[in-house]
Amino acid sequence: MLKSFPRVTRWRVTPSLSLRLGQSRRCYATPQRSVEHVRVRCKSSGEITVSLHNMAGHSSTTPLMIYLPPFATPGAEAEPQLALPSWLYDYPTAVINYRWQPIPPPQKVNQDGPINDLVRRPLLTWPAPIHDVLSGYTWLSSNLGTPSPTPSTRSRAAYVYGSYLGAALATSLALTESHHFQDPHENPHFPTPRPTLTIRGLIAHNGIYNWTTLLPDHPINHPRKEPEPDQDVIDDFNQRRHLLHTDPPHPAAHKTPTPPSKNFTLLSSKLAALFPSPSSLFDPFASPSLFFHNPPLHVPSTFDTPINPIYRVPSPSSQREEPAKVLSKDDLALSEIPAPPEGNLIFPPRHSTLRIPDALLIHDDGGDGTEDEGNTFGTQAKALAKYMRRSAVESEFRAVRKPKGGYEDEEEEQYVSRVVMSKQERTEIGERRVRLLGVGEEADEGVIDEEVGEWIAEQVSEHYGE
Template sequence: MLQRSRLGSSRCRAKLPLFCHGHPTAVIHYRWAGYSPFTGDGSDAVSATKNPGPATPLYWPTPLHDVLQGYSWILENLAPQLYKRRDVYIFGSYLGASLATSLALTEARPHHRMAVRGCVAFNGVYNWTMFLPDHPINRAPKSRSSTSNILEEILGRPQDPGLLDLKQHAPALFKKPDNLFDPFASPCLFFHTPGLHVPRTFTKPVDQDYAALSSPSPSSSPSSSLLPLSEFLSSQDLTPEALLSGLAQKPPRMSPLVFPPRKSTLKIPQTLLLHTTAPPPPPSLQRRRRRRTKKEAPNNSFRTQANELAGVMRRSVDKIEMKERLRWDEDYEGWEDEAVRRVQVYDVGLGEEAFGLPRLGNGLVEAWFEDRLTR
């Protein structure tokens, strides 16, 4: 289980979910300042240590390093003796869900005696680039109706307060927009390219953010202005005008990637993705939404995040793993449904407790564990 450390507090005990009771559980604490849903958390931007030297910055990728170090300790100290096997299942929620899925995807090795076999994630953000203005999911809906109707359509979409809270704190959590493109933070990007230019800021579209480059101030040089660009664009010897012309073109196309790599021993793990339902919009907006028959485009929500990750993981099982297996095992039965069985998604309804897994979710996880531990 991955648990965010409550910095500045002498009590760092994690409250185990109900489904963990009765199972041997190791808790990995990670440090990630910038988002403090707990009162009296005392989180700071750096870690104070007794040892002299520079303090550890508590934004990305520090939490990833903490998790990897904790997992390495578990493998070294809790590995079974002789030729026995031991299965590891990971659980994480909210910020921990991103870390849990990334760890599972990169440590699920079926042939190892002790390795990750499965993962349960609740209300995770699996593609942080969805928070950027240039992501297609954030484009204004195309409509010939009036501006007021477009605004009503946007406001009428269900909104996840927890997701909006994470979006607001993304600059403190990641420090630089580049970090949102790290696949270990956004595990969907293990399976496809982002299809976006890397912006300089978290809140402005790329074309607006670089508009100032067309008329740089006397005190700044074009080379210094280009430094924050994505690695590719910043390596080009372009004038500001040429740069803006390039940015005006369509963003790079989103392309699928092969994951796991064909020559690796990794395998898509058994995965259960849980998400809550966004609270409904105000009654007045609900009535107007019922009148519309046109299918609405999805907005960024915990449901959308879970469905995107499930989609790319299932595609990997179908297009890579099953295709390869059928080459030497033509009699393999049940391959048509293997991807859906392997990667499951469930809506657990409205959240009953702040940042807690609802009772329906606990029941689903207990049944999911029971099915796998008794095989």
Template sequence: MFSSLRRRCFSVLRSAHRPIRKSVPVALYNVDEFSPPKALIVHLPSQPDSPNGVRQLPEFLYDRPVASINYRWATERPRAASQDDDHLDDSVDWPVPIHDVAFAYRWIADALKPPAIGRGGIYVYGSHLGAGLAMSLSLTESHPHKRFAVRGVAAYNGVYNWTMFLPGHKVRGAKSPRDALRALRRENGNLRLDALGDRLVALFQEPHNLFDPFASPSLFFHNPGLAIPESFYASPALASLVSAMKGQHDVSEEEETLGASRRSHLAFPPRASTLKIPETLLLHDAPSKSPLHHHHHHPDDHRHDCRTKRDSTTKSRSGVVDTRHTFMAQAAEMASFMRRSIGMVELKERARWDEDAHKMAREPERRVRVVEVGQEGEELGLNDAGQQAVLDWLGSLNIR
């Protein structure tokens, strides 16, 4: 059984208009404040909890030192604020969630760091909404030289690129204005992604927030190649088609304009920084059966087809590429950019002084792992196979 403590970390950061943050609730489990742990798990839950609620930890974390951050995020609108709800300062809109996580992390890293010259590691685990936040935190706080910093991150069913919800994104298949109309009618490959698609306005308020790298951490690595649309559900291509239907201009000209924006790679971590791509485990549910295969997904399907021995891909056994927006597609894109960074930035730099650098050809795949844990279940939590995959990953890092 685990023991718990409840703490609030306070921020003095103020903006010109209103406080960005007054306090962030942090629940500590199995942590002796007078004997800091060498390895601490920072837990970011799947969604915000009530201010005084105690969220159940995943079972695999029961016996480990854990700091769970109860970040705020408006997931529904309209929401009438309760008069006795002191958890709501003025707003819980984006970017409040990432501010909450950043403030809490700074408190955790300072309050629980090893004494004197001791070193320790922070390993971040997040699921669903917490998974994207976990990835942003880890990518920007993984400093190997620091005595106590992020060393690894495990994320389950994360959205790492929210622009994938937009009709103009390549995953949605909108290569032309007419494709944009079809894309609006297509469902995502996971039921929970459909639910998030319905919440875009509540979560982000304005489309430009989807392009914030702290919301969409894959955008640390690349330019999305998309114009910021005026609404969440109408891409520039669709707007072009609507205008053409009204006789305002020629669609063919607009198609050429839309094709002018190309996705390009960015250098991350920046050359001058001390950041390093952390040890990473990306877990995701399997996509629902693709319409291409004439099957139907049943939400009560609890088969746990855990594929821990090989990475997931977006290509089915029949060779048909699934171009839907899925948790698999999110994880695959995030992993590809992180691995590319390790190979093109870190290992290329290392080759200049290490004659044995060529022996690390498999380091990108070892450092960034992807595991499919089975079909979606009714619960948000990670299933038994997924929890075992995290335990095996921690064990491979000698985190017992």
């Protein structure tokens, strides 16, 4: 039976707190920064390490930064010596070292090094990572949040940052823990009590936000080819243009799929190691874009065999095999059923205290101004931004029609004028709330840190005056 952590009335970590928690802790300090590691039990199994950086010298009202590393912690017993991005140096930061099937960082694969040792360790595939993240967040809420928040003492704000594998986890955490409260008299669904910690912003870098796009049946992997124009039609058009003395139009550029980056290809190749079955890819906590829409494909039984017969390219060894021998019985039955449509979902749910958090979505593709086609970090970020922007506008700024009998008073008229917006105003609000940043594949980490630092400083200054 798991022990429950006692409530901590002060968020600053002290030796007495360590004794009350009954946890083993070790501290490392430098003249400017300090780090303390806390062992936190998980409801699924085992323990994780939550690393607390720069906690001293900050008040309990200072927003807390939550960092989800790009890849999993190699060992559950290790005390991670993870270097923080430079923009986090000025903020109290908690690193949730989740466990996942370890894979080497991009472009740093060492076949003869410690990677071989990782293969012999017990594998922790999905959903272990999200369980670890939620366990770590629960501990942070219990120990570093605002004690007993009220309308006059709001919940402590948090900003979550993640990259690569951590990006999708950070996005799922932000979407499901970003609570916004109104006066209880205005909102009959006002919850009691308020959470001690709530997420106000998200920074995600190079994430795969819809893992189902890596399955062979997904439409993104089969772009429609535009038919070639008839030559007679072209000749007739040119003749008419010559008679009208008009300039020739610019020829439409043929869009070809953008090749994915090496890092995207690496993550794509690890599907079977990261997830136990294709059905896990359809979990919105793994693919946070699916909070907003249904995937337009069936759930296959394997990662690499298409269900749709038009996408199936038989290998030389299977050319003579019957379809029933190539596909499982379930897949064979699904192949006779049309794929489901990509229907939009309402998120956050109506009457929910959740709101779409402010977000900065960074991707290494498209930094040179070109449009992304195909399946890349850029298209993943743009798709997520589209859904988040639409949801932010629709859920928070729904148009209110003018009453047939006219306005009851001036206050009602002013309220309606505030929420009724033009399409351009809605677009501007969505782009301001959810920002996209393409930096190019060869971008220096210092450039990214500078952009993120400026964005988070604006957020903290605007909302908290710090």
